[in-house]
Amino acid sequence: MTARDRAGSTGSTGTPGRTSTNPRPLAVAATAAALAVTALTAAPAQARPAHSSPPSALYTPPANPDADRQILDLVRHRKLKDAAGVLAMTRTPQAVWYGDGTPDEVRASVRRTVVDAARHHALPVLALYNIPGRDCAQYSAGGAADTPQYEAWIDAVRAGIGSLPATVILEPDSLALLPSDCGQDDAQGSRTAERYTEIHYAVDALEPLAGTKVYLDAGHSGWHSVNDIVPRLVEGGIDDATGFFLNISNYRSDSELAWYGKLISSCLSHVSAGGAAADCPNQWWAANDAQAWLDAHVHAAPSAMKHFVTDTSRNGQGPWVPPSGVYSDPQDWCNPPGRGAGVRPTLETGDPLADAELWVKIPGESDGQCTRGTPGPDDPERGYQDPAAGKWFPQQALELVHNANPRLLLH
Numbered sequence: 001m002t003a004r005d006r007a008g009s010t011g012s013t014g015t016p017g018r019t020s021t022n023p024r025p026l027a028v029a030a031t032a033a034a035l036a037v038t039a040l041t042a043a044p045a046q047a048r049p050a051h052s053s054p055p056s057a058l059y060t061p062p063a064n065p066d067a068d069r070q071i072l073d074l075v076r077h078r079k080l081k082d083a084a085g086v087l088a089m090t091r092t093p094q095a096v097w098y099g100d101g102t103p104d105e106v107r108a109s110v111r112r113t114v115v116d117a118a119r120h121h122a123l124p125v126l127a128l129y130n131i132p133g134r135d136c137a138q139y140s141a142g143g144a145a146d147t148p149q150y151e152a153w154i155d156a157v158r159a160g161i162g163s164l165p166a167t168v169i170l171e172p173d174s175l176a177l178l179p180s181d182c183g184q185d186d187a188q189g190s191r192t193a194e195r196y197t198e199i200h201y202a203v204d205a206l207e208p209l210a211g212t213k214v215y216l217d218a219g220h221s222g223w224h225s226v227n228d229i230v231p232r233l234v235e236g237g238i239d240d241a242t243g244f245f246l247n248i249s250n251y252r253s254d255s256e257l258a259w260y261g262k263l264i265s266s267c268l269s270h271v272s273a274g275g276a277a278a279d280c281p282n283q284w285w286a287a288n289d290a291q292a293w294l295d296a297h298v299h300a301a302p303s304a305m306k307h308f309v310t311d312t313s314r315n316g317q318g319p320w321v322p323p324s325g326v327y328s329d330p331q332d333w334c335n336p337p338g339r340g341a342g343v344r345p346t347l348e349t350g351d352p353l354a355d356a357e358l359w360v361k362i363p364g365e366s367d368g369q370c371t372r373g374t375p376g377p378d379d380p381e382r383g384y385q386d387p388a389a390g391k392w393f394p395q396q397a398l399e400l401v402h403n404a405n406p407r408l409l410l411h
Contacts, residue, residue, distance in 0.1 A: 054211075055165055058093035058345045058358070059122035061113065066392030067364055081409065085401035086364070088408040093122070093345045094313070095169060095360040099129035100142055103156035110160025118164050123347070125358055127169040127248075128157060131198060133191065135173060136182035147194050147201075154202045158209065165211035167309070169360055170202055170241075172248040175232040176219030200237035213242040213355070215309055220247045221260035222319065226282040230267045234277075238268060242355070243307040249361040251319040251339055254312065258351060259283065261308040263290065265353050266298045269305045302352035313359035316340035316405035322372075327380070329373030335366060335396060337381050340403025364397035365390050 067090045074083035096113050098106055110126065117124035130153055134143030144150035179191035199216065207214045216236050218229050233244055244264065246257050260283045267280035275297065281290035320336030345358050368389040370379045379386045387393050401408055 055121050055123040057122045059117040059124040060091060060093045061096045063090035064365060064392050070394045070397060082398060085408050086397055089341060089363055089401055092359055094362055095125040095127040097127045097129055103152050106153060107156035107160040110157055114161055114164040114166055123165050123167060125167045125169060127360055128171055131171045131174045133179055133184055136177055136184060147198055150198050151201050154205050158205045161209055161212055163210045168206055168212060168214045169245050170214050170216055171199060172217055174199055175217040175236050176224055196235045203237040203241045207241055215243050215245040216241050218244040218246055218264055220250045220252045221256045221283050222252055226263045226267050226280050227277050230264060230271060230277040234271060238306060245309050247311045250333055251315045253315060253318040254343060257310045262353055265305045266294050269298050269300045305353060307353050307355045309356045309358055311360040312342035312357045313361045313363045314339050314341060314400060316342035317403050327372040331370050331372050334368055334370035335379065335386050338403060339399060340405050341400045341408060363400045364392055366393040
């Protein structure tokens, strides 16, 4: 099994181009109003004037236009509950993805987002996805051409954010999927070294901004061990960032992620005090043994440790377990069937180490054209061809609605 197979590949997001903050079509706004009258969904928060206190709510960006079209089509076919469910999903706070584009384009687009969020007194989540060698040249290949181009792009993001509040999800898969992990490096390891330089540059550029928190890539609990990911976080500049993120575009359970996050935070604290990452307990230790080790070796208060955020957008049913022996490459990260939307985004997690539960991956957008080791082009689990990465996937959107945990609809 390759690293890619274990990854929560953000090739699945494919949303770098979805940076517009244009109003939704009037037809969809009218549909939203009609469906709200049915009381199938909770009323959204109303826009409020800008306020000097930190935002306590998360920002909801405009939906994928194809989601709007699906909602209208469902209404036309009198499938009002399904329409309400997809609508509720799109009206849930989600990240805004930025990738590709010129520095001038990204600066202007980021500025529109943070200004619109501030107008609603809401916190925007910005997923930056433009690292050179992005996605190991697979489903979401692309990114900046080289380090200087990437640094200029990051400078533009910094200018766009300015002094307004923002949470930055810095380059999903950038540390959990290094060039050295996928055969893209040279014998000297220069591309991996460049990757660390690029990530650290972005941390140094963005974290000092007055209202910005930056989180680095720590993959997820079914991928790298704590002992493996912690040195990568350190090399990427975690000491100068707010913390790290987990489970982007993947499906691990909340409890599993919370434990993994605690182990990473604890190991980072141990390393910062002069300990070795190799000595830390990882997610495969017996829980009692791991907790005993933490009690003996980690004494920092949670407020002094690195915090984390998790992506709960599609993990309501946990990970998909592929049928045994059927596929040579099951691609369990790629449009797995029967998944559901997860816990709604919140800044109140009840966990002193967890800053937020977020919807970073846009639920309803395809992970890519999955063939699971077969000749394709059909996805053998579905019997038809999946949309390309980042394209709206109507069938999957309905799966996420129907299997949401907790439910998206009030009744």
